[in-house]
Amino acid sequence: MSLGEYLAAIQLDASLLAKLDCLLSFSTIAAQNKYVRPVIEDSDVIDIKSGRHPVIETQLPAGEEYVPNDVYLDSEKQQVIIITGPNMAGKSALLRQTALVVLMGQIGCFVPAESARIGVVDKVFTRVGASDNISAGESTFMVEMNEAASILNNISARSLILFDELGRGTSTYDGISIAWSIVEYIHENKRAKAKTLFATHYHELNEMERSFARCKNFNVSVKEVDNRVIFLRKLVRGGSEHSFGIHVARMAGMPKSVVNRANEILEELEGTKRKGNLSKPVNDLGQQREGYQMSFFQLDDPVLKQIRDEIANTDINNLTPMEALNKLNEIKKFTGIS
Incomplete structure (x- = not known):
């Protein structure tokens, strides 16, 4: 009897073992890290209570706890969140953990939060980090604009968009103008009210809350004591007007x-x-x-x-x-x- 006769059975066994391995991994990390079962529903709401970043929290020094944050997005009241705050405060981590909680919940895994209600998301778009494409003759800003254009041309009503420091690759006023225009386009798009987190150092964008009903300002809070900055890493309502860039430079050993x-x-x-x-x-x-x-x-x-x-x-x-x-x-x- 040849091995070929058992090929279908071997493939089925391999598939079943792979699923068991995946589910065992899900259950193990959920038990070890106190994850909760999310509610996946057919709505336009993402409501995460005390969400955490599943990778960063496991890499913290002994005795240090990850600071959790709430994130709420929908298409009627709070579609776009403008997030300001200094470098190292945790803006990027907040964006990434939101996407990870959504992805983990939709693949059947428990999530790092106290509770999570997730309306089904069909696409997660990200524009984070700084990189260029030297081989194609593209600058950091060109790569940034290519990715942003791709996002705007493919969004849907169920999309989740994460923008981190969009527009920083060009002059200040050009960057502000482009960032403002992109947020405005997403907010005013009647066909697809994509839920968006927009982290930025352009404090001028805080003015958008006055003119755009579903655009809300939040900031990752810090505390200044004796000319030193303490990062509280807590997302709070309202915009920030100070980036504390010089404080960060001092911390870096400048x-x-x-x-x-x-x-x-x-x-x-x-x-x-x-x-x-x-x-x-x-x-x-x-x-x-x-x-x-x-x-x-x-x-x-x-x-x-x-x-x-x-x-x-x-x-x-x-x-x-x-x-x-x-x-x-x-x-x-x-x-x-x-």
Whole structure:
């Protein structure tokens, strides 16, 4: 008797074992991570209570808990959510976890949430991350626009759309204009009121809530204490007007002289904007840089500014001789002196 006679039975067994393996995996992760059974229904509502990201929550340091968030979308009251907030606050994670909860629920898996009511979604569109296509001669912005165009040309009434920082690959005003126009197109599309999460640093988009009934502002909250930013990672109602980009730069280890100068420039630009003098030449900033002030160093040299900051932040009274030598060696490295 040849093996061929058993081929159909072997294929059936393999298929059944694959399904059992998949279902066992679903049940195991659901039990281990406290997932719940979602309600899948024939509606236009996505209502997730205390949703979590299934991957990120398993990678957190011991003792740290993932901060859950609620997300509600429908086609009548809250179709488009504009999400603002600083970098690292959790905007991208919120977008991704919403898509993952929807996908997991629709493939028959329990989901990471306290409860989830999911109206059937036929397509999940995403425009996240930054990438280019060098081989095809396409810039990051061109790739971004190609993907956005594909989304707008294929949306349906049951689609879920996730946009993360759309328009950042071009100039500020171009980016704002394109982002605003895309949100407006999605909101005003009579044929397909696609549910949309739109994370952005363009705070001007918060103004859309006033003119578009189903467009709502939310922000991922932070707390500022002693000139430091604490990320609360909680989605709350209302728009944010501050991106805390300079704070994030400081956290990343940017030289203090660069961070301090960035704060000076930000204050100057914001002051100019408040006065309504938007046409003030940017080269005025160059005339006001630290190097034009009387100083022991000619501090328009960023290396010298960094050396100054290192010296200023050294506690000489509590420095041992060995630590002093090590500090001097570090400063020599800034100058390139071996």
